[in-house]
Amino acid sequence: MVQHTQIDASFAALSDATRRGVLEQLGRADASITDLAAKFHMTLTGMKKHVGVLEQAGLVTTQKIGRVRTCKLGLHRLEQEAAWIERHRRLWDARFDELHKIVEELTQKEKVDGRQKRE
Amino acid sequence: MVQHTQIDASFAALSDATRRGVLEQLGRADASITDLAAKFHMTLTGMKKHVGVLEQAGLVTTQKIGRVRTCKLGLHRLEQEAAWIERHRRLWDARFDELHKIVEELTQKEKVDGRQKRE
Numbered sequence: 001m002v003q004h005t006q007i008d009a010s011f012a013a014l015s016d017a018t019r020r021g022v023l024e025q026l027g028r029a030d031a032s033i034t035d036l037a038a039k040f041h042m043t044l045t046g047m048k049k050h051v052g053v054l055e056q057a058g059l060v061t062t063q064k065i066g067r068v069r070t071c072k073l074g075l076h077r078l079e080q081e082a083a084w085i086e087r088h089r090r091l092w093d094a095r096f097d098e099l100h101k102i103v104e105e106l107t108q109k110e111k112v113d114g115r116q117k118r119e
Numbered sequence: 120m121v122q123h124t125q126i127d128a129s130f131a132a133l134s135d136a137t138r139r140g141v142l143e144q145l146g147r148a149d150a151s152i153t154d155l156a157a158k159f160h161m162t163l164t165g166m167k168k169h170v171g172v173l174e175q176a177g178l179v180t181t182q183k184i185g186r187v188r189t190c191k192l193g194l195h196r197l198e199q200e201a202a203w204i205e206r207h208r209r210l211w212d213a214r215f216d217e218l219h220k221i222v223e224e225l226t227q228k229e230k231v232d233g234r235q236k237r238e
Contacts, residue, residue: 001140024210
């Protein structure tokens with residue numbers, strides 16, 4: 001259950017273009033909330049909310065020194081999330097291969113049936 | 120912008136344990152909404168909502184034959200989502216390697232300084 005909650009929070013955090021942008025930015029360099037708000041043309045309040053969501057998911061950590069709150073990438077490295085997607089893609093491939101085979105078999109059968117009728 | 124909307128919808132769809140469970144189930148075999156509702160101990164209405172979210176994200180398609188609505192995996196294969204997470208993990212690794220180096224350099228410098236003071 002704890003595992004699910006972590007994955008739920010990560011995927012929810014990633015479902016917003018601004019939050020993904022913030023993570024990309026922090027992947028290049030740490031930044032203050034003020035910098036991030038300016039970069040994404042957003043109010044401080046709006047950016048604080050986004051950073052809060054990322055922080056709760058463990059994707060960002062923040063530290064207040066004096067009056068500046070600096071954001072950096074958190075310790076969560078999206079391992080479970082990458083693994084889940086990878087597993088789903090393997091299931092997807094297997095499933096569509098299976099359907100492809102059924103379609104091929106049906107096409108083959110139709111051809112044989114057609115030939116038998118003509119003979 | 121269209122790209123963002125697709126990724127937003129996929130990640131939002133994946134942020135719920137039941138919806139991920141439904142995808143796992145459909146990765147093994149197609150299922151009706153009624154089957155899925157029973158399997159996940161949910162009302163039909165609740166399951167319809169979840170399937171609707173998955174359908175809007177292109178992760179599931181449904182087809183109504185007679186009175187039964189059958190669900191199967193959709194054509195969307197989470198390629199962009201896997202690529203985004205992969206890119207983020209590479210940035211993450213590079214960023215933490217960088218911080219690791221800075222810490223090592225500082226530790227090294229402290230050792231040298233300490234030695235110089237003792238001499």
